[in-house]
Amino acid sequence: MRVLVAMSGGVDSSVAAALLAEQGHDVVGVTLKLWGGASDSGCCSVSDVDDARRVADRLGIDHHVFAFADEFTAHVVEPYVAAHAAGRTPNPCIECNRHLKFDRLLRRAVALGFDAVATGHHARIVERPDGTRRLARGADVDKDQSYVLHMLDQAALARTLLPIGSMTKDEVRARAARLGLGTAAKPDSQDVCFITRGGRGAFLGERIPLRPGRVVDTSGAEVGRVDAVELVTIGQRRGLALAGAPAPRYALEVDVAAGTVVVGDVDELRGDETVLEEVAWADGPVRGAVLAQGSAHGRALPAIVEERPEPEPAPEPVAASVPAPRKGALVGRGRAVVRWSEPRRRIAPGQTVVLYDGDEVVGGGIAR
């Protein structure tokens, strides 16, 4: 198979490329230049590109760099900033996978004659008896990344390889060391890749006005102040200037327009349902009992999922041959309600809830 491996310069994608080359695939490596200038110290930096290139040289495969900075800005950075400006809490890694790695890159790969794109994500792709595919959790439960890949549809799953999904991180590092790859001991990437200096507040402050706001309790009485309402996340406890309060209090609502953050105790934070929008289904809408996970490394909890009554286009039948990827195909259009088996802390608007059947992803959407 002719495979284009997305190589970030990290250990996981290095080993992914090595495994595919070992298996005899015709492998080409690519590093995506998504953000930052040549001297940027954060993601997609020259040193990361160099690391990927050195690994590719060592493996004897070609390596290229694709500049998708415009697409990254339009589909990841600008929506991230706009969501914060609206008081929401976005997950930019998910949007990067949805729009860049498994849309823009996948379309380019097919145009360039590749059969598949491979990445170093910790997740697996399983084939079901009826021929459909599903994304499943990676073998290393602590490193599982199925949450951030939940949007892959049948067309994308058919053209994606996740070579290290059945390995633990320790096994990946050991394999990299055995192969003599320079990335074997490189630390895991952290946080939002395009925010490298000064943190989230400084990044957003350069792009949108950050407004100080009032912190009020549910009766409307002011109990504190915050420097920037745009930086407050539902469920947040720290940083709300509530020292001395009798019991822990959490952000329940963020109203950017009014400049207020409503706080309350943990019981007031709990809810028993979450409404999801832009739901992407693995192979058509699912109803009934699922496991639902509300954060990248959180636990999946039992829930009942109900479709919203809004009309939904029928899922396309599984084609005999793999269709060409379409631009925007991974943008979810469904709506659903998740009823949790017991009340849980609210999912912040903008965060993603991924729905599982056992270890397999059946869909996911963005909390309203």
Add this chain to the structure above:
Amino acid sequence: MVVAAYLDHAASTPVRPTAVEAMLPFLREHHGNPSGSHASARRARAALDDARDVVAEVVGDVSPGDVVFTAGGTEADNLAVLGLHDRRGGTIVAAAAEHHAVLDPVLARDGCLVGVGADGAVDLDALAATLDRLDDVSLVSVMLVNNEVGAVSPIPAVADVVREHAPGAVVHTDAVQAPMWLDLRTHAEGADLVSLSAHKLGGPKGVGALVVRSGASGALAPRTLGGGQERGRRGGTQNVAGIVAFAEALRATDDERATAVPRLRAQRDRLVDGLRAAVPGLVETGVTSGPDGAPDAAVRARRAAGIAHVCIPGISSESLLFLLDEQGICASAAASCSSGALEVSHVLAAMGVAPAHAAGSLRLSLGWCSTPADVDAALAAIPPAVERLRALEGAG
């Protein structure tokens, strides 16, 4: 990887066999330090002096002692801009389509940029207006041949404008891309400083020169201090073998120009005309078309003879270069940044090329060893590659 067609001479050329032969004795036998006094040193010193004679003769209107050898075109440009600014201060003015080797030092010294026309050549009226507006211009830098699109700026006319509107200013031209296509004795006339590079004309990488004519005498502070080489203008032991090869390549380039230019111009025109006919929507960058859709022959004739630059709407350069590379065709788009990714071209932006067109830019550049078969290979490969990308990927 088999190279079927090398069409990236503007990036770097194969070294001429005569240049390789010329440099080998200075790697093997005559390895003395040219600053020394013994026989081996004197032999190296003589070779440097011979090389200086060649450069001075090909550039014209300069004594050999005012040829400063450098480690390439970028260093020559940096020495011109930063060396002059260090000594004279003032405001540096450059054209907006300059190579980064000029642009970046100019901007680092808070210089001022002047626009280029839709053909990529410097806008002389805008230059005059800028010089009138500023009262402390110390240097004006305008490239002779643009490295991306092959536009030729009229350096003698630039020099006239500078003499009239900023009489004290020094004129620099980055002529790195020029010697293959233009006689510097006339086309670089009036420039006080001329930058050259060996690997654009069949010499090795890492060798170049800054030619300092009398108008810039004493105007440069050295950027590299050391053993006082190059008359104190560039410290460091000279790259004797590289310089010898550079001189040989430059001499051959100058000797062959009268026959090479018409031959390569015909190939370039066949290449661009073939692409225009086979690729719908393709635009020949900087060349206007008549009412019948044919290119304006006079405009095309003013451009460097061996550089073809086109913009292909509906595709991305990266993808096209990937497909061509797979077929052994070496080409390029905009300048590459240090990570290997393609940058948005400041040259195309300065020319007013729409971003949607610039995204599909392609440069095919011919050189001393190009053959009709190179053009045939490109004409066979590019149209189907464009068709495939338009069908499967699109531009965004």
